[in-house]
Amino acid sequence: MGFVIENARFRAEIAPLGAELKSLVDLSTGQEYMWQADPAWWKGTAPILFPIVGGLKGETYTYEGREYRLPQHGFARSREFTAVATCSDAVELELTACDETRSLYPFDFVLRVGFSLERGGLAVRYRVTNRGTGQMYFSIGSHPAFNVPFRSASPGTAGALENYYILFEREENLERYFFKDGMIVPGKTAEVLDSSRTLTLSRNLFDAGPVIFKNPASREFTIASSRDPHAIRVATDGVPFVAIWSKPGGAPFVCIEPWHGLPDAGDASGSLVEKEGIVSLPQYDTFSTGYRIEIL
Secondary structure (H helix, E strand, O other): OOEEEEOOOEEEEEEOEOOEEEEEEEOOOOEEOEOOOOOOOOOOOOOEEEOOOOOOHHHEEEEOOEEEEOOOOEOHHHOEOEEEEEEOOEEEEEEEOOHHHHOOOOOOEEEEEEEEEOOOEEEEEEEEEEOOOOOEEEOEEEOOEEEOOOOOOOOOOOOOHHHEEEEEOOOOOOOEEEEEOOEEEEEEEEOOOOOOOEEEOOOOOOOOOOEEEEOOOOOEEEEEEOOEEEEEEEEEOOOOEEEEEOOOOOOOEEEEEEEEOOOOEOOOOOEOOOOOOOEEEOOOOEEEEEEEEEEO
């Protein structure tokens, strides 16, 4: 049974498994904005990526002379979280290190994920605390998928993926990085923005994997349509990496993924400490980040 929170405009449901956001509904219209995990396309909705983002070279990493194995995107999405605070319009869930996680990842961590409904949408906050001795090394990322079209549309209006685009908050000078077999393809980039602020969606845009950007200037990324006045904005605190993804072939959803971390590149050393984008957290310190879903 999931946790259901509600305010005057929205209702959200969060599953204890993976602390995964499963639903965000506008109560005034009955419109569901989150992808509903149809396995014919993709069985996720909004998994949390922790303590790595993407895959590892050889599915392994080394730390202090020992080799460890971690699945793609880490283990948080397959672990049960516990509620530590609840009210009518908010919930906070927690995952803590245990013997099983230490066999994969040798750090004493606490990961708290908070969901709170706002007037314009939903705020999601992550807090990662290092309860161990010495530095802790991790990545964390978000993977929310939104229905596209995200509103019921008349035939021939806003119903096709090609009618949608991603609008960046600021002018960008970015090239995409490529992702294959769970890893970054080293040295391969390409221009993909239609202008300094616009990425047009299409059925074949994701044939080569997610569209990954490093160091975007923008903090906000908006899914919009040329034929619909409504939009969905993902607003961040500012992130070093962002990925845009959908299942190739015209899947009826699109993901905007703010990341603190990257998949390994094909030429990665395998050392966790040397991993590109890794976050280093001092003993007893807490790292905080998050994003907001704004319905426009």
